[in-house]
Amino acid sequence: MAKKRRFIYIKERVWKKLQGWKEKLLSQARREVLIKSVIQTIPTYTMSCFKLPKGLIQEIEVLIRKFWWGYSGAARKVHWVSRERLCEAKEVGGMGFKDIENLNNAFLAKQVWRMMNNIDSLCFRVFKARFFLSCSILDVEEKASGSYVWKSILSARDVIRKGMAWRIGDGQTMRIKEDN
Known part of the structure; x- marks a missing residue:
C-alpha cells in the first residue's frame, strides 16, 4: 500500500x-x-x-x-470488447x-540492457559497486536490502533472458563448466 x-x-x-x-x-x-x-x-x-x-x-x-x-457518472456502459x-x-x-504492465517491464528491461552494454556509464558503475561486484547483472541474486530502483530493474531481467542470444565471439568471457 x-x-x-x-x-x-x-x-x-x-x-x-x-x-x-x-x-x-x-x-x-x-x-x-x-x-x-x-x-x-x-x-x-x-x-x-x-x-x-x-x-x-x-x-x-x-x-x-x-x-x-x-x-x-453512475451509469455503467457495456464494454463490448475485452481489455486484452x-x-x-x-x-x-x-x-x-x-498494456501498461508490459510497457513497464519493457522500460525496465531497457535499463538492464543499458547496464549490460554501457559498462562505462555512471549508473552501471554505481550499481555494480553496490549490488553485483563479482558477477554479471544477469547472475546477481536479489537481496532484501536493495533499493526499490534496484529491485525494479532486477524484476525485468527475465524479459532480457527470454529474448537474448549469446555468441561465443573471441571466447574470453566463456566459462567452460557453467555456460551451455
Missing part, C-alpha cells in the same frame, strides 16, 4: 486529464488519439525507473477503459492500446 501511495500522483494526473476532456463531445477516433498520445505516455518516465504496483496499473487501465467506452483485445495490434483486429 505504501508503494501505491508513492505513485498515486500518476493516477491523479491521468484522472485530471480525463476530466478535462468532454468525452461525450469526442468521437471514438479522437478518444483513441488522446488515450495513445497523452494518457498512456504520462507514466513513461516513472516506468523507466520503477516497477509500478499492479493495483495502480489496474486502476489506470480502468480509467482508460471507462474513458474509451464513454463512462459517465483492445491491447492487441490493429493489424490483428485490436485497437493498439499499450
